[in-house]
Structures are given as structure tokens and as C-alpha cells.
Amino acid sequence: MLVRQELSYYRTPLLRLPSLERLFARGDSKIYAKYEGVNPTGTHKDRAAALHVQRALEGGFRVLTAGTCGNFGVSLAYYSRMVGAKAVIFVPRRYTLERMADLRRYGAQLVFVDGSYEDAVEKSVRAASDNGWYDANPGSSNTSVNFEAYSALAYEIAWELGDPPTTVALPVGNGTTLAGVHMGFKRLKDLGYIESVPRMIGVTTVHGNSAIDSFLSGRDSAVPTPSVKETKYNEPLVSMISFDGDAALRALRESGGGALRVPDRVMLGHSRLLRELEGIDVLPASASVVEALRSLDGGTHVLVFTSRWHLP
Ligand SMILES: Cc1ncc(COP(=O)(O)O)c(C=O)c1O
Known part of the structure; x- marks a missing residue:
């Protein structure tokens, strides 16, 4: 029988982003990337x-x-x-x-x-x-496996920083990743390893996402978004039904977090910025999380870049 280690994904790097700090940081805030692009197939x-x-x-x-x-x-x-x-x-x-x-x-x-x-x-x-x-479908009988897997992102971030960050911003499609990372931080707090859970910020497309649209309209649970538009860049984020939307909504509310919707041209701009200033290749949909920095105050902020950019 194989042990988990043999099937492992990589323990991904947490990179300080000095150029982004110069552009966006307020006061002495620190900005980090949790870069998932080094995983074997390029994503978290x-x-x-x-x-x-x-x-x-x-x-x-x-x-x-x-x-x-x-x-x-x-x-x-x-x-x-x-x-x-x-x-x-x-x-x-x-x-x-x-x-x-x-x-x-x-x-x-x-x-x-x-x-x-x-x-x-x-x-x-x-x-x-x-x-x-x-x-292995999201929202199906084995969906807790996804939460379990993504909670490791929280463990790795907390381990490397020593303290929990102030905020963690993630791209949102089904909401599974955000909910899993939040679960990981909550677990660390319950076990006494960290004192507080970071604010979770969910970032998605302007062209429709059930979880984030429901959150921003003040709902307690995720309802389907009636009309969505898929584009070349928003595909991982656009979602008529976010299969783990309720879990994502809970994570956003419990953590006192927030959400924003980003157009394609902004995602693409952030992806180029990351390439030019920090030397990292990030899928535009993932790079969308940079937009969260505009509304953040001081503190330590972690941007989860879920994917490298697969050049066509
Ligand atoms: C690269 C990438 N980032 C983010 C997401 C969104 O993750 P989730 O569906 O868990 O919200 C996806 C989903 O397919 C993805 O492929």
C-alpha cells in the first residue's frame, strides 16, 4: 500500500513580495504569496x-x-x-x-x-x-477530503510565519479552497497553536459566482447565480452553483472577511505585474487576488496564487 507521502503534492513556498509591498502596503504591512504553481500539475x-x-x-x-x-x-x-x-x-x-x-x-x-x-x-x-x-466531485459524498487537503495550506502558512497572518486572500470558484483553508486555521486555533484566525478574503469574477454574489448580497446561504458568462480568463472562477458555497459563506462571515469581483482586464494586469515585478508566473484568475490589497490596512497579508500560468 502506498503511503500518503508517495502521492504528495509539494510543500509550496511562501514568498515575500517586496515590489508589491512598495506599491500597495500601508504602513509596515507585509505581503506574501503562497505560490501553488510549483505543484506537479501546476495548481493547488x-x-x-x-x-x-x-x-x-x-x-x-x-x-x-x-x-x-x-x-x-x-x-x-x-x-x-x-x-x-x-x-x-x-x-x-x-x-x-x-x-x-x-x-x-x-x-x-x-x-x-x-x-x-x-x-x-x-x-x-x-x-x-x-x-x-x-x-471525487465537489459537493459529493467525499467533499470533506477537499477541505482536509486544502487545510494544509493553513498549516504551512502558519508554520512558516510563526504567527497567523492578518488576512488570507484566495480566488473563489466553488468556494472549496477558501472553506478548507479557513478550516485549517480554525483547527490550529482550537488546538492552541495560534491565537486568532485570519480574515478570509474571497476574490472572483464580475461575470457571476454563486458564493461571492450571495455573500455580497447579504445572504446566509449560497443561491444559484442566474446568468454567468465564461470568458478566456475567468473559467476557474465563474460559477452558477458554487458546490461548497455555503461553507465558503460561513468562512467569510465567521472570519469577518470580505469579497470582491474582478474583471478580466484587471486579472490580466495583475498577472503581468507579478511577472514583471516579482518574477512569478500566475494564472490571471489566480492573480485576481492582488486586487484585495487595495482595501487592506496594515498587517501581514497572504495572497494564495493557486496556479501558474499555462501558456497556450
Ligand atoms: C487555479 C484555480 N484557482 C482557483 C479555483 C477556485 O477554487 P474553488 O473552486 O475551490 O473555489 C480553481 C477551481 O477550479 C482553480 O482551478
Whole structure:
């Protein structure tokens, strides 16, 4: 039996961003990047996929499935292949996935679905139940695995800083990552390792995200956003139904956090800024979190850059 370490994602670096500090910092505040782009397939989804594959093996499954628009599917295919398991990935047909080549490279079995990302997830969940496959979908029976995996981001940040940061800003699609990171900090506080939980800031697209739109309109739970528009840059963030929207909403409220919506041109601008000033390549949707710095006061701020930029 493989042990978790053998399926590991990388312990990612926490980088101080001196040039961004000169541009955005108030007083003596410090700005850090938690850079997930060094993960084997380039995104933080490796953390969740590695743990799902581990759980699947422990449960005796040889086939895993998920509906995806890209990054998570690539991670799941990569880790499944590593252990000789099969990943059946449901993909919305109309999407031109930049990561299709990676899905094929890692041997995913692709099932094209007419409809949206949400339809792909639904079909995958049904296929898991009909065929006895491991269900790695967000919002499904194994979704706590995602929270578990992303909580490690909090442990790594707190460990490296020594103290909890004042704020942590993350890009939001389904809300899973934000909720998982918040869970990690809460756990550290409950165990007495840190004294306070950072404010969580969720950043998403202006073109529709159920979790953030619901939060900003003062709702207690996430409701579907009726109309969304996918663009070349906002795909990981745009979301009619955020599968872990309620958990993300709770994390934002409990932490006294905030949220903002960012247009594509701003995401792209921040991505270029990070390349030019700090020498790091960040997917525009991930670079969107830089926008949070405009509204932050003094303190230590961590920006979670969930993905490197996969040049087409
Ligand atoms: C690179 C990247 N960043 C952020 C997100 C959003 O994460 P979540 O869906 O957990 O909110 C995704 C989701 O696909 C992603 O691929």
C-alpha cells in the first residue's frame, strides 16, 4: 500500500513580495504569496487529487471520476496514473479546455457532456454511483477530503510565519479552497497553536459566482447565480452553483472577511505585474487576488496564487 507521502503534492513556498509591498502596503504591512504553481500539475488541485487517490486506494477503488473544466481533472488523472488507477473525467463539450492535452497526456478517459460544468459534475456523480467508482466531485459524498487537503495550506502558512497572518486572500470558484483553508486555521486555533484566525478574503469574477454574489448580497446561504458568462480568463472562477458555497459563506462571515469581483482586464494586469515585478508566473484568475490589497490596512497579508500560468 502506498503511503500518503508517495502521492504528495509539494510543500509550496511562501514568498515575500517586496515590489508589491512598495506599491500597495500601508504602513509596515507585509505581503506574501503562497505560490501553488510549483505543484506537479501546476495548481493547488494537486493537494485534493493526491488525497482523493489515496482514499480511493484505501477503499479498494481502481476507478475515480470527477466533472471538471480543467485543473482538477488534470490533477486527478496525474495521480490516478501514478498508482495505476483510471480517471474518468466528465467535461462540458462546449468548453475549449486549455488543459485538454494534459488530460490526454495523463491517460484520462474523457466523457464529453452537453451542458455546463454543473451538468458534467452531475453526470459524473451519477456514473460513480451506477458503476461503483470513487466519487471525487465537489459537493459529493467525499467533499470533506477537499477541505482536509486544502487545510494544509493553513498549516504551512502558519508554520512558516510563526504567527497567523492578518488576512488570507484566495480566488473563489466553488468556494472549496477558501472553506478548507479557513478550516485549517480554525483547527490550529482550537488546538492552541495560534491565537486568532485570519480574515478570509474571497476574490472572483464580475461575470457571476454563486458564493461571492450571495455573500455580497447579504445572504446566509449560497443561491444559484442566474446568468454567468465564461470568458478566456475567468473559467476557474465563474460559477452558477458554487458546490461548497455555503461553507465558503460561513468562512467569510465567521472570519469577518470580505469579497470582491474582478474583471478580466484587471486579472490580466495583475498577472503581468507579478511577472514583471516579482518574477512569478500566475494564472490571471489566480492573480485576481492582488486586487484585495487595495482595501487592506496594515498587517501581514497572504495572497494564495493557486496556479501558474499555462501558456497556450
Ligand atoms: C487555479 C484555480 N484557482 C482557483 C479555483 C477556485 O477554487 P474553488 O473552486 O475551490 O473555489 C480553481 C477551481 O477550479 C482553480 O482551478
